[in-house]
Amino acid sequence: MTDMTSASSPATGKAESSKAKTFHRKVKNYSRYERFWHWSQAILIFTLAFSGFTVHGTIRFIPFATAVMIHDIAAFVLIFLWLFTAFWTFTTGQWRHFVPTNAGLWDVIMHYLVGMMRGQPHPYKRTLSRKQNPLQSFAYFSIMTVVGPLLWLSGLAYMFYSFWEGNSGNNDIFSLVVLLHLIGAFLMVAFVIGHIYMVTTGKTLIHYTKAMITGFEDMELTEAEVTYLETHEPDRIK
Amino acid sequence: MTDHAAFRGLGQAFRLASAAVLLTALTSISGPVIGWSKAYASPTATADKPSTEKQITGKKPGETADHSKFEILQQDFKSGPEVTKACLSCHTEAATQVHDSIHWKWEYDNEKTGQKLGKRYVINAFCGNVASNEARCTSCHAGYGWTDMRKDPPAAPEAVDCLVCHADTQYYKKFPAKAGLPITEPMDFNGKPFKVSNLIEAAQSVSLPQRDNCGACHYYGGGGDGVKHGDIDSSLNKPSKDLDVHMAADGGNMACSACHSGSGHVWPGSRYDMEAKPQARDDEGKKLPSFAMRRMNETASCESCHTDAPHQGKTLEAIKLNNHTDTVACQTCHIPEFARGGVATKMLWDWSTAGKLKDGKPFALKDDKGHPSYDSKKGDFIYEENVKPTYSWFNGQFTYVTDNDPVDTSKPVILNALGGSANDETARIWPFKLMHTKQPIDAESKKLVYMHLFGKDSDAFWKSFDWPNAIKAGQEYMGKDYSGKFEFIETRMWWPITHMVAPSDKAVQCEECHSKGGRLEGIEGVYIPGRDDMPLINWLGYGLIILTILGVAIHTIFRIATRKQRQH
Numbered sequence: 001m002t003d004m005t006s007a008s009s010p011a012t013g014k015a016e017s018s019k020a021k022t023f024h025r026k027v028k029n030y031s032r033y034e035r036f037w038h039w040s041q042a043i044l045i046f047t048l049a050f051s052g053f054t055v056h057g058t059i060r061f062i063p064f065a066t067a068v069m070i071h072d073i074a075a076f077v078l079i080f081l082w083l084f085t086a087f088w089t090f091t092t093g094q095w096r097h098f099v100p101t102n103a104g105l106w107d108v109i110m111h112y113l114v115g116m117m118r119g120q121p122h123p124y125k126r127t128l129s130r131k132q133n134p135l136q137s138f139a140y141f142s143i144m145t146v147v148g149p150l151l152w153l154s155g156l157a158y159m160f161y162s163f164w165e166g167n168s169g170n171n172d173i174f175s176l177v178v179l180l181h182l183i184g185a186f187l188m189v190a191f192v193i194g195h196i197y198m199v200t201t202g203k204t205l206i207h208y209t210k211a212m213i214t215g216f217e218d219m220e221l222t223e224a225e226v227t228y229l230e231t232h233e234p235d236r237i238k
Numbered sequence: 239m240t241d242h243a244a245f246r247g248l249g250q251a252f253r254l255a256s257a258a259v260l261l262t263a264l265t266s267i268s269g270p271v272i273g274w275s276k277a278y279a280s281p282t283a284t285a286d287k288p289s290t291e292k293q294i295t296g297k298k299p300g301e302t303a304d305h306s307k308f309e310i311l312q313q314d315f316k317s318g319p320e321v322t323k324a325c326l327s328c329h330t331e332a333a334t335q336v337h338d339s340i341h342w343k344w345e346y347d348n349e350k351t352g353q354k355l356g357k358r359y360v361i362n363a364f365c366g367n368v369a370s371n372e373a374r375c376t377s378c379h380a381g382y383g384w385t386d387m388r389k390d391p392p393a394a395p396e397a398v399d400c401l402v403c404h405a406d407t408q409y410y411k412k413f414p415a416k417a418g419l420p421i422t423e424p425m426d427f428n429g430k431p432f433k434v435s436n437l438i439e440a441a442q443s444v445s446l447p448q449r450d451n452c453g454a455c456h457y458y459g460g461g462g463d464g465v466k467h468g469d470i471d472s473s474l475n476k477p478s479k480d481l482d483v484h485m486a487a488d489g490g491n492m493a494c495s496a497c498h499s500g501s502g503h504v505w506p507g508s509r510y511d512m513e514a515k516p517q518a519r520d521d522e523g524k525k526l527p528s529f530a531m532r533r534m535n536e537t538a539s540c541e542s543c544h545t546d547a548p549h550q551g552k553t554l555e556a557i558k559l560n561n562h563t564d565t566v567a568c569q570t571c572h573i574p575e576f577a578r579g580g581v582a583t584k585m586l587w588d589w590s591t592a593g594k595l596k597d598g599k600p601f602a603l604k605d606d607k608g609h610p611s612y613d614s615k616k617g618d619f620i621y622e623e624n625v626k627p628t629y630s631w632f633n634g635q636f637t638y639v640t641d642n643d644p645v646d647t648s649k650p651v652i653l654n655a656l657g658g659s660a661n662d663e664t665a666r667i668w669p670f671k672l673m674h675t676k677q678p679i680d681a682e683s684k685k686l687v688y689m690h691l692f693g694k695d696s697d698a699f700w701k702s703f704d705w706p707n708a709i710k711a712g713q714e715y716m717g718k719d720y721s722g723k724f725e726f727i728e729t730r731m732w733w734p735i736t737h738m739v740a741p742s743d744k745a746v747q748c749e750e751c752h753s754k755g756g757r758l759e760g761i762e763g764v765y766i767p768g769r770d771d772m773p774l775i776n777w778l779g780y781g782l783i784i785l786t787i788l789g790v791a792i793h794t795i796f797r798i799a800t801r802k803q804r805q806h
């Protein structure tokens with residue numbers, strides 16, 4: 001992301017070359033709530049994976065009973081967090097960043113596989129209206145709408161099995177619930193590994209991590225964007 | 239990005255609200271965390287400290303009568319029946335009531351399976367059969383003089399034995415080989431002097447049955463202390479709280495009849511037909527009050543006092559534990575081991591080696607812990623203490639192998655097959671003592687045979703140690719067909735474990751079942767977290783994770799390899 005400029009259409013964020021003047025500015029891309037929920041979610045998911053796979057028998061660093069308690073409490077907190085965040089993304093309009101778009105998905109994938117190795121710039125220019133590239137939004141959108149709900153719906157069914165399973169003596173449905181939960185859990189772990197790795201592919205290894213901690217990130221802005229931020233959201237730009 | 243100011247206002251409010259709610263959520267959930275170890279049993283079940291030295295029974299003794307003051311009990315009694323006559327002069331209906339009980343009839347009609355059971359009919363995996371060995375076995379009959387199983391017990395009212403259940407055991411003990419009678423003059427049993435009963439003291443000492451009354455027979459089933467049940471032996475006379483919270487003097491101090499609480503001399507709670515999952519809720523799913531449960535269910539079960547949600551407190555742990563009660567019997571976790579009181583129980587009995595003689599004489603051996611390991615009269619044994627139960631689904635029903643059922647000898651024959659499976663909503667996972675035995679059958683008809691063990695005649699095995707004659711005599715006594723050929727086969731018998739409930743902190747811990755190779759390894763038909771795998775999803779899942787890591791690794795290598803190039 002060097003000398004590429006952006007007169008991009010906000011809808012796709014696809015980079016097009018144009019000669020418009022650009023400004024390097026520090027922009028606050030991640031609000032305090034976003035950062036809070038990102039990191040608390042990270043901790044919770046790590047905790048859930050750790051305790052969940054203890055329950056599953058994959059690892060046994062802590063006793064089973066402890067793992068169950070931790071897992072169930074963390075699960076509740078995470079569900080709260082998700083519900084709030086869902087509410088938040090809608091009320092603040094942030095959901096826009098997550099809507100997946102196929103436009104340029106392939107380019108992005110090819111970039112990570114080939115272009116990046118050749119030192120080519122990222123084909124996607126992040127903009128104020130689209131903080132995420134198509135691969136990211138595809139991944140996050142799937143996590144938020146498929147893997148997440150799969151985990152917590154199956155997780156809740158798992159947790160409260162004796163309320164729905166009751167006295168029926170039907171253990172097949174229970175097995176199915178476990179199966180779904182496990183599918184979700186494996187996908188989640190795979191995602192987390194991939195995610196952590198992708199985070200290191202920024203300008204520097206810690207570019208993205210730093211941004212998610214401080215909220216601010218170096219961006220190239222058009223004059224119009226700078227003007228907009230300075231007049232409407234002065235807190236967001238340094 | 240239209241009206242950002244409005245969004246910001248909303249966002250601000252939302253941040254505050256969410257922080258507040260998350261905080262409340264966290265604190266409300268961490269309450270239970272702090273209470274982790276506080277899931278305790280229902281306080282409704284903790285009994286008051288005993289006011290008298292007597293144990294707590296179903297009902298409190300009225301103590302309106304002091305039997306030592308009754309003139310009729312101050313006679314110089316010469317025999318048990320004489321005492322009974324005196325008792326019946328006031329307790330006019332007692333004998334009739336006893337005549338109606340399993341303690342008297344040794345007969346149990348199982349309506350569900352249609353089988354006629356009871357000591358009178360069953361051939362078990364211990365001493366086998368009562369028939370033809372009466373005077374020995376009927377030393378535990380609640381009466382006097384039943385010497386022939388083929389006939390009903392003696393009909394005379396005074397043949398009922400009141401004292402065995404009601405007298406202080408220090409004054410009264412039935413002689414082992416006199417069909418239920420005690421001795422009043424010195425006499426030896428097996429070469430040792432046997433306790434002489436004092437009928438006058440005994441008659442004046444009567445009370446509601448204490449544990450040692452019931453125990454006088456029930457502790458010694460199978461021919462010795464603790465032999466049969468594993469969870470019932472003489473250590474329950476004065477148990478520590480660790481051994482049995484209900485019976486310990488500093489625990490519940492309960493007599494047997496506190497749970498096996500009947501009336502009219504009929505005591506519920508027979509093993510022949512059990513309730514593996516007592517109904518603890520009404521049709522609408524509301525918890526039944528304790529008194530209603532006690533009325534609906536014959537025997538007191540754990541649930542009658544503790545309900546089906548016995549782990550109290552609104553803690554997560556309590557909820558989690560309560561979620562088990564539909565599939566796991568209370569006993570499964572709360573009786574971690576049986577034979578814990580210092581009395582060993584017989585786990586294996588091999589009749590086939592009985593009859594060896596040394597210098598023409600029977601002999602006995604002990605193992606290195608001092609437990610019997612061989613006896614010429616009975617064969618080889620294995621006794622064990624502190625035994626982890628064997629677990630199985632169980633819906634309360636047993637189906638016995640009777641003397642009429644040919645058995646399949648290709649595998650060990652289960653003499654009392656358990657009903658129930660994972661898909662049976664009346665079944666739960668129960669703990670058992672699984673008895674291993676080798677005992678004789680007719681080699682041709684493949685039916686269990688009667689062993690004539692005890693008696694003065696030369697056919698009795700314990701006299702002449704001659705199996706062919708002893709079995710032939712047993713079969714003839716019962717009028718059964720017999721090919722004349724016998725063989726010893728492996729049998730198994732399930733003994734449900736329900737006594738010796740340990741304190742809650744000694745209960746079985748989660749891992750002991752929720753792990754591979756744990757206590758519930760053999761339980762089928764249900765997914766147990768921590769024990770079970772889903773092979774396919776595990777393969778796919780671990781595969782996916784390995785592939786992801788591999789992908790990351792390869793990508794990293796390329797990134798490093800191409801770094802120089804890129805910097806140009």
Ligand code: HEM
Pocket residue numbers: 045048049051052053055056057067068069071072075076078079151152153154155156158159160178181182184185186188189766767768
């Ligand atoms: C967010 C909602 C979630 C809920 C409500 C939930 C609930 C549960 C419950 C109730 C169990 C059974 C053991 C116990 O009671 O603790 C369980 C097991 C498990 N959970 Fe979760 N969980 C959630 C999220 C996750 C996440 C994010 C992961 C992993 C990334 C995960 C991985 C597992 C695993 C591996 C097991 C063991 C499954 C087995 O072998 O039986 N869970 N979960």
